[in-house]
Amino acid sequence: MIDEENKLKRIINIGIELAGVKDIDVLLERVLSEAREFANADAGSIYIKDEDRLKFSYTQNDTLQSKLAKGKKLIYSTFTIPINNNSISGHVAHTGELLNLPDVYTLGDVYPFSFNRSFDELTGYRTKSMLTIPLKTNRGEIAGVLQLINCKDASGNVIHFRKDEEPMMVHFANLAAMAIERARMTRSMILRMAKMAELRDPKETGAHVNRVASYSLEIYEKWAIDKGTRQEEIAQGKDILRMAAMLHDVGKVGIPDAILKKPARLDPDEYEIMKNHTILGARMFSDIYSEFDESSSIVALNHHERWDGKGYPGHINPFTGSTVPGYETESGKPRGKKEEEIPVFGRIVAVADVYDALSSKRVYKEKWDESEVLETLTKERGKQFDAEMIDAFLSVLDIIKNISERYPDH
DSSP states (O other): OOOHHHHHHHHHHHHHHHHTOOOHHHHHHHHHHHHHHHHTEEEEEEEEEETTEEEEEEEEEHHHHTTSOTTOOOOOOOOEEESSTTSHHHHHHHHOOOEEESOGGGOTTSSSOOOOOHHHHHHOOOOOOEEEEEEEOTTSOEEEEEEEEEEEOTTSOEEOOOGGGHHHHHHHHHHHHHHHHHHHHHHHHHHHHHHHHHHHOTTOOHHHHHHHHHHHHHHHHHHHHHTTOOHHHHHHHHHHHHHHHHTTTGGGGGSOHHHHTOSSOOOHHHHHHHTTHHHHHHHTTOSOOSHHHHHHHHHHHHTTOOTTSOOSSOSBOTTTOOBOTTOBOTTSSBOOOOGGGSOHHHHHHHHHHHHHHHTSOBTTBOOOOHHHHHHHHHHTBTTTBOHHHHHHHHHTHHHHHHHHHHSOOO
């Protein structure tokens, strides 16, 4: 719980901090965490406006989280609701006005909406007080809705959200809305870059890059927590990795159509040409102006390296195309990177990318059965893949499966 003096200090700095988060998913998690801490709310959700509907995008619940095993996360399904007066969130998005409800079970006939108790009945949770705030941009447009649930006092009792804190929460929501708008623009630009690859290679769909990026985040977070990494460092790493992982195969835009769109397996010569997509992808970020450029170059270059050193493209300078001195094989080609020579982000995306490729239908193969995929990844633990990354992947498999449902191929 933040005391009153520190709340004022925090609200002054929060706009700058939120503006520094570039990825929309990482930002939503941060916004919800900060808002709940501000209001001492046990739970909360964020809905993002998508045309004339609200998309349920993120949720947190301390009470339900405490019942899970250590390191596990809440699994939730995404859904959309119409922006109208039939639901609490829809009403707030429709009217643009905040709602502070002491007990959603006793609304009576005062409001045009009712509270849907299905989640409470399913989980045994009791939703009581609820503060629902529109996320308005500086143009007054609704970017989404922030919903905080069950304010708690110092003793842990559920109380109503304080009226005198509403202006502060509205200000916070407005700052969050502007950050969300910027992050959505960033995501849009990244998806456009990924779309270039999709236009060339039908396998590089928006669903594929979103899945690989989301898997990578979960693997990284679990691995980093197990390593004892500071939360601030984890948050920053997730922000950068998510965007970089979405562009892991962007170098395919430089591969000839005859190879890229071949409706069968590539022959050895064609495969050698295809390997160049790693170098071309890294080269696209040769002008490094930010951590995003650097990480995107690293991921593009290294996501096909193998822990045992048998991957590609190996120790090569992607910007000159020359082998790094001292790392030549007898044939003069670059030696493959091995073990911790491969950057962490490259080792993570390698697992995420192969899992998604095996789990998806391709022109030259059917979708593999889940048991076959997991058996293959486990067999390659310490061979193709870093053992620690496979362990982290298997630890968050329930979340991985949930992500695959959120981003289905159409």
